[in-house]
Amino acid sequence: MMMRTIDWHADGVRMIDQRLLPNRFETPVYHDYRDVARAITDMVVRGAPAIGAAAAFGLALAGRQSQANDRAQLMRDLEEAAAVLRQARPTAVNLSWALDRLMRVAIRADLETADDVRAALMAEAQQLADEDVALNRRMGFNGAALVEDGDTILHHCNTGALAAVDWGTALGVVFAAHEQGKRVHVLVDETRPRLQGARLTAWELKQRGISFDLIADNAAGHFMRTGQVRLCLVGADRIAANGDVANKIGTYTLGVVARENGVPFYSVAPTSTVDLSLAHGDLIPIEERNPNEVLNLQFEGERVAPEGITARNPAFDVTPHRYVTAIVTENGIVRPPFLKNLARAVNGSLTAESR
Amino acid sequence: MMMRTIDWHADGVRMIDQRLLPNRFETPVYHDYRDVARAITDMVVRGAPAIGAAAAFGLALAGRQSQANDRAQLMRDLEEAAAVLRQARPTAVNLSWALDRLMRVAIRADLETADDVRAALMAEAQQLADEDVALNRRMGFNGAALVEDGDTILHHCNTGALAAVDWGTALGVVFAAHEQGKRVHVLVDETRPRLQGARLTAWELKQRGISFDLIADNAAGHFMRTGQVRLCLVGADRIAANGDVANKIGTYTLGVVARENGVPFYSVAPTSTVDLSLAHGDLIPIEERNPNEVLNLQFEGERVAPEGITARNPAFDVTPHRYVTAIVTENGIVRPPFLKNLARAVNGSLTAESR
Numbered sequence: 054m055m056m057r058t059i060d061w062h063a064d065g066v067r068m069i070d071q072r073l074l075p076n077r078f079e080t081p082v083y084h085d086y087r088d089v090a091r092a093i094t095d096m097v098v099r100g101a102p103a104i105g106a107a108a109a110f111g112l113a114l115a116g117r118q119s120q121a122n123d124r125a126q127l128m129r130d131l132e133e134a135a136a137v138l139r140q141a142r143p144t145a146v147n148l149s150w151a152l153d154r155l156m157r158v159a160i161r162a163d164l165e166t167a168d169d170v171r172a173a174l175m176a177e178a179q180q181l182a183d184e185d186v187a188l189n190r191r192m193g194f195n196g197a198a199l200v201e202d203g204d205t206i207l208h209h210c211n212t213g214a215l216a217a218v219d220w221g222t223a224l225g226v227v228f229a230a231h232e233q234g235k236r237v238h239v240l241v242d243e244t245r246p247r248l249q250g251a252r253l254t255a256w257e258l259k260q261r262g263i264s265f266d267l268i269a270d271n272a273a274g275h276f277m278r279t280g281q282v283r284l285c286l287v288g289a290d291r292i293a294a295n296g297d298v299a300n301k302i303g304t305y306t307l308g309v310v311a312r313e314n315g316v317p318f319y320s321v322a323p324t325s326t327v328d329l330s331l332a333h334g335d336l337i338p339i340e341e342r343n344p345n346e347v348l349n350l351q352f353e354g355e356r357v358a359p360e361g362i363t364a365r366n367p368a369f370d371v372t373p374h375r376y377v378t379a380i381v382t383e384n385g386i387v388r389p390p391f392l393k394n395l396a397r398a399v400n401g402s403l404t405a406e407s408r
Numbered sequence: 409m410m411m412r413t414i415d416w417h418a419d420g421v422r423m424i425d426q427r428l429l430p431n432r433f434e435t436p437v438y439h440d441y442r443d444v445a446r447a448i449t450d451m452v453v454r455g456a457p458a459i460g461a462a463a464a465f466g467l468a469l470a471g472r473q474s475q476a477n478d479r480a481q482l483m484r485d486l487e488e489a490a491a492v493l494r495q496a497r498p499t500a501v502n503l504s505w506a507l508d509r510l511m512r513v514a515i516r517a518d519l520e521t522a523d524d525v526r527a528a529l530m531a532e533a534q535q536l537a538d539e540d541v542a543l544n545r546r547m548g549f550n551g552a553a554l555v556e557d558g559d560t561i562l563h564h565c566n567t568g569a570l571a572a573v574d575w576g577t578a579l580g581v582v583f584a585a586h587e588q589g590k591r592v593h594v595l596v597d598e599t600r601p602r603l604q605g606a607r608l609t610a611w612e613l614k615q616r617g618i619s620f621d622l623i624a625d626n627a628a629g630h631f632m633r634t635g636q637v638r639l640c641l642v643g644a645d646r647i648a649a650n651g652d653v654a655n656k657i658g659t660y661t662l663g664v665v666a667r668e669n670g671v672p673f674y675s676v677a678p679t680s681t682v683d684l685s686l687a688h689g690d691l692i693p694i695e696e697r698n699p700n701e702v703l704n705l706q707f708e709g710e711r712v713a714p715e716g717i718t719a720r721n722p723a724f725d726v727t728p729h730r731y732v733t734a735i736v737t738e739n740g741i742v743r744p745p746f747l748k749n750l751a752r753a754v755n756g757s758l759t760a761e762s763r
Contacts, residue, residue: 305633
């Protein structure tokens with residue numbers, strides 16, 4: 054990447070506008086936290102780790118916007134802003150995780166003035182973003198141990214540098230394997246309806262010179278059944294305590310077909326994506342987005358679907374843990390039983406044998 | 409339908425140009441069998457039964473085009489034309505089935521002159537088309553026994569009137585259930601890459617006033633896992649002797665996920681789609697179409713995928729028979745063991761208990 058997906062720049066939150074890729078590269082800067090929330094909702098920025106960093110910078114921005122002279126008033130303003138940011142999208146838990154982390158800073162006893170809090174929030178957002186890059190890289194190289202020279206990898210949605218502050222999650226594993234000199238080929242699900250695979254993953258792989266073919270999502274099963282896929286790599290938007298994975302719509306289907314064909318199926322996500330408060334995946338809220346994402350498709354300049362019809366548009370699905378071979382985190386590769394080993398990974402106490 | 413998908417009109421083969429739907433309704437007439445073959449390749453007409461009828465009319469047209477004065481020369485011209493038509497698309501067996509049926513007429517001993525053969529071929533093509541309509545209707549009402557009032561039905565690709573001469577196969581079951589007064593709701597897979605669901609199935613259901621929602625193919629699994637689908641209905645392009653079903657890409661994945669969730673999975677196809685000469689589905693040739701069908705997608709007026717990348721585009725996949733609950737034919741509902749019962753259905757001797 055030429056720059057981070059999200060960072061602090063010119064007194065505002067700067068994002069790569071992912072809705073315009075691969076056709077245009079634009080980097081708007083937002084100076085109001087409400088615009089940051091809207092940018093998350095509208096998918097200017099998307100991808101669980103990137104959403105987390107965006108929320109963190111958004112809350113730090115809200116602190117600067119606040120006119121408060123005392124900590125109590127600033128706290129009220131921050132709580133209002135956090136509520137707005139928290140509602141921007143429901144499924145990715147990184148958003149709440151990042152806001153909670155910054156709110157813990159806001160109440161730190163060692164900070165004296167409102168300006169001390171403002172400065173600490175900005176420092177924390179920056180540190181969260183820097184850590185994201187570092188832990189994504191570590192996670193990528195953890196996962197690269199699962200990739201062999203010559204592998205064909207099926208990949209869903211976008212989980213690359215654009216889905217994080219930099220580097221990425223599942224696609225970060227591909228980048229790490231590529232850096233290790235392993236020759237890999239990626240089958241890139243185009244990922245309807247938002248087409249993050251066709252738009253973003255194809256763009257990132259092309260930039261890095263990694264071999265790939267774009268495929269319709271419908272073709273993934275055929276390639277697995279006919280022995281043309283060695284492993285599946287996907288990201289995650291939220292992982293329940295038992296290892297159930299909420300991720301981009303279509304992931305569940307891939308998981309089922311992968312297991313049916315003996316193809317290892319890995320979810321790659323930082324521990325900030327793990328929500329130990331939820332016992333299983335059906336407790337994860339699934340966002341339904343605007344039906345126009347399905348309806349407004351064009352081909353050769355013309356609308357595809359008839360006018361005046363309706364659509365359903367769930368943006369995520371839940372892959373029960375029995376379809377998940379392992380979950381790759383920055384703290385190591387987590388294998389079943391997930392209930393025990395995920396908690397260890399989150400606490401940083403994953404032992405060698407559970408990896 | 410206002411008219412048949414394919415018929416003989418104004419001394420030529422007339423087709424609804426399905427590439428233009430739902431935006432424009434045009435009905436080109438072809439006066440050269442080579443143009444009919446090209447129309448099949450280019451998907452002006454598609455759907456296994458419709459392709460069969462198109463090939464039949466195409467061969468009858470070739471007979472009229474031939475300058476031959478004697479039967480031997482006409483036969484050579486017909487064989488040349490049949491070879492061209494047979495290569496138009498590889499997967500649907502109805503194409504070969506229709507051509508073989510007309511070629512058997514061409515060699516009938518009771519025909520004396522070349523013109524007798526020409527007339528007999530035209531009559532046979534017309535009869536094949538008329539039979540297609542009648543048997544599709546019968547098949548639809550056979551299948552409607554599987555549909556209950558209030559059912560939500562998942563449907564892939566287009567298998568309606570546009571996929572046949574009229575009425576249709578899997579969607580014909582929906583039409584029959586609707587005519588019986590059963591309230592049904594259809595989840596319509598958009599069916600990338602050619603989007604036959606979004607273009608054609610949505611158009612047909614809207615015309616008939618049947619309740620439906622368009623969905624991205626990726627969402628089908630989510631709706632099945634969350635108990636929102638009562639049964640799946642798909643067509644077939646070729647069915648092997650053991651019941652393996654070659655059908656539009658994405659069908660295999662649906663079959664696997666349906667079985668995983670206990671959702672009945674039915675393939676609806678006339679017996680002309682059954683190829684008893686093939687022991688299993690992996691012997692069925694799978695067409696790979698132009699990668700531009702995947703690459704050239706647009707959204708809001710702009711190309712989605714980066715320029716200069718590659719794609720894979722298998723047009724069909726094979727669903728092994730273990731995922732198929734039953735195959736609905738014009739001769740009844742065929743249940744496992746398919747090897748025995750499909751042969752009986754083709755011969756018209758399906759017994760009540762094997763239904």
